[in-house]
Amino acid sequence: MQSTADAFEDLRKDFPVLNRRVRDNKKLVYFDNAATTQKPNQVIDAISDYYQNYNSNIHRAVHALAEESTEAFENTRDIVAKFLNIEDSREIIFVRGTTEGINLVAYAWGRDNVKEGDIIVTTEYEHHSNIVPWQLLTQEKKAQLKYIDIDDNGELMLDQLDDYLSTGKVKLVTFSHMSNVLGTISPVEKIVSKCKSAGVKVLIDAAQSVPHMKVNLNEIGCDFFVFSGHKMLGPTGVGVLWAKKEILEKMSPFLGGGDMIREVHKYETTWNDLPYKFEAGTPNIADVIGFAKAIEYLEKIGMDNIRNHELELTKYALEEMKKIPGLTLYGTKEPEKRGGVISFNFNDVHPHDVGTIIDKDGVAIRSGHHCAQVLMEKLNVAATNRASFYIYNTKEEIDVLIAALQNVAKVFKL
Amino acid sequence: MSGDPIYTEMIIEYSRNPSNFGKIADAHIHQHDANPLCGDTIDLYLNIEDNKISEIKFDGHGCAICMACSSVLTEMIKGKSLDDVKKFDKDELLSELGLQHLVKTSPVRIKCALLSLKSLKFGIYSYFVDKMKDSESAGNLNEEAANLY
Numbered sequence: 354m355q356s357t358a359d360a361f362e363d364l365r366k367d368f369p370v371l372n373r374r375v376r377d378n379k380k381l382v383y384f385d386n387a388a389t390t391q392k393p394n395q396v397i398d399a400i401s402d403y404y405q406n407y408n409s410n411i412h413r414a415v416h417a418l419a420e421e422s423t424e425a426f427e428n429t430r431d432i433v434a435k436f437l438n439i440e441d442s443r444e445i446i447f448v449r450g451t452t453e454g455i456n457l458v459a460y461a462w463g464r465d466n467v468k469e470g471d472i473i474v475t476t477e478y479e480h481h482s483n484i485v486p487w488q489l490l491t492q493e494k495k496a497q498l499k500y501i502d503i504d505d506n507g508e509l510m511l512d513q514l515d516d517y518l519s520t521g522k523v524k525l526v527t528f529s530h531m532s533n534v535l536g537t538i539s540p541v542e543k544i545v546s547k548c549k550s551a552g553v554k555v556l557i558d559a560a561q562s563v564p565h566m567k568v569n570l571n572e573i574g575c576d577f578f579v580f581s582g583h584k585m586l587g588p589t590g591v592g593v594l595w596a597k598k599e600i601l602e603k604m605s606p607f608l609g610g611g612d613m614i615r616e617v618h619k620y621e622t623t624w625n626d627l628p629y630k631f632e633a634g635t636p637n638i639a640d641v642i643g644f645a646k647a648i649e650y651l652e653k654i655g656m657d658n659i660r661n662h663e664l665e666l667t668k669y670a671l672e673e674m675k676k677i678p679g680l681t682l683y684g685t686k687e688p689e690k691r692g693g694v695i696s697f698n699f700n701d702v703h704p705h706d707v708g709t710i711i712d713k714d715g716v717a718i719r720s721g722h723h724c725a726q727v728l729m730e731k732l733n734v735a736a737t738n739r740a741s742f743y744i745y746n747t748k749e750e751i752d753v754l755i756a757a758l759q760n761v762a763k764v765f766k767l
Numbered sequence: 768m769s770g771d772p773i774y775t776e777m778i779i780e781y782s783r784n785p786s787n788f789g790k791i792a793d794a795h796i797h798q799h800d801a802n803p804l805c806g807d808t809i810d811l812y813l814n815i816e817d818n819k820i821s822e823i824k825f826d827g828h829g830c831a832i833c834m835a836c837s838s839v840l841t842e843m844i845k846g847k848s849l850d851d852v853k854k855f856d857k858d859e860l861l862s863e864l865g866l867q868h869l870v871k872t873s874p875v876r877i878k879c880a881l882l883s884l885k886s887l888k889f890g891i892y893s894y895f896v897d898k899m900k901d902s903e904s905a906g907n908l909n910e911e912a913a914n915l916y
Contacts, residue, residue, distance in 0.1 A: 703782075703833075705830035705879060709773060721806060735806045736805055765774075
């Protein structure tokens with residue numbers, strides 16, 4: 354019987370890119386998983402198989418290839434529904450990614466439901482994709498955008514949410530399940546229950562959570578839930594918006610075009626049933642089919658095992674990084690309250706310089722504002738370094754990162 | 768580390784102790800710019816006398832490459848005529864710091880190296896445009912400026 358660590362080590366063979374060398378023949382240490390993850394052969398092969406053997410547009414033609422592609426595409430919808438514990442797969446809308454999913458809600462739901470003076474509440478640790486669509490909407494509607502601030506520990510100050518809700522003007526509370534910079538896991542249950550008591554809709558940006566932990570949408574009780582396939586072993590260009598059927602049915606469409614209609618006449622159109630009403634145009638068929646394999650891969654490992662593996666890596670990395678003089682760590686000190694994302698700064702060395710120097714040792718991290726400039730302002734920095742882990746990462750790779758950081762100290766004579 | 772060096776003694780030194788760092792109150796030209804990729808910002812301040820750059824300072828947050836290039840740029844163009852600044856080429860700046868290789872090897876980092884030069888050119892061109900009464904030549908200049916990068 355394999356130990357758990359060995360089992361995780363063993364799955365590296367499924368990821369061809371992990372074998373490659375970068376720069377001066379250095380082993381690749383890929384710690385940019387919060388941006389996008391690598392893809393296993395199972396996903397890559399499924400996409401090739403579609404193009405080589407049954408490439409065809411879906412839903413309309415009656416020939417053999419179209420039947421096969423439609424079945425594979427719709428099968429993914431069922432797999433996603435089961436993965437999230439949703440009974441009705443018609444509530445699963447395929448989009449390009451989290452950004453498109455949030456924009457869809459802001460456009461199609463927001464324009465019909467948000468009026469002058471209403472309040473949309475978001476948080477200080479949101480990605481730009483959960484800020485800008487709401488700025489556009491509130492500016493257009495003369496509504497207000499309010500923020501739940503974070504405390505020194507990188508956690509949301511929920512008292513502020515109570516204050517906003519007590520105004521009776523809040524229409525939507527939208528927040529990330531897990532911060533893409535601090536790794537903080539939001540207190541979802543508390544937020545949802547406060548909003549439900551106030552009769553307010555809730556959107557969860559789950560781009561950073563669904564890939565790393567078990568999510569049971571049946572229990573969470575939110576109204577909208579959005580995430581991306583490419584951050585969980587799947588291809589780019591596939592994301593999921595889930596919303597309750599009653600809400601989706603009342604919502605106006607987002608994009609108009611083929612597939613989303615029932616009947617089109619010269620001056621009027623009736624809409625197709627869910628989920629097609631929100632899937633205008635030929636979708637990303639190949640990548641949706643590939644995405645099914647990504648979910649199957651993750652489920653085979655088990656989401657709880659994945660969470661534990663990342664927690665182990667995060668604890669180890671935090672311990673080792675604390676030993677480096679001059680290294681500032683952001684976010685909560687309690688590993689259980691965070692995902693496998695570590696943001697840091699190293700003395701006054703700019704993150705771009707840190708990123709470039711450790712890249713020479715094959716270590717890929719992210720340097721910059723991580724599309725979270727509101728949070729950067731709060732932290733009073735222009736940018737941070739961010740290392741983020743996934744299923745194929747190991748403690749040995751963290752040792753490589755630590756050694757590479759010591760090299761930064763040498764170059765900058767720290 | 769091997770390959771073309773980036774973090775030379777000179778770059779580290781300039782990043783630690785940048786030249787002409789600071790602000791000029793009521794400067795004739797104040798140009799702000801940011802690198803959308805990383806959030807680096809720069810503010811460039813210039814005073815012009817007799818069509819020459821009499822004073823120049825820069826302020827902002829940037830990486831070592833950005834700080835070193837901004838420092839060297841301000842040193843190189845101080846005292847130069849505006850026409851010379853218009854002609855000033857990125858290669859002159861990059862070769863001063865041995866960073867010409869970035870053009871080919873690092874399309875991301877080259878933006879750090881050239882942020883201050885980009886601000887300088889936009890600042891100077893905007894200054895010309897402001898000085899011009901005739902809107903047609905101003906339009907041409909705007910177009911020339913837009914094609915710089």
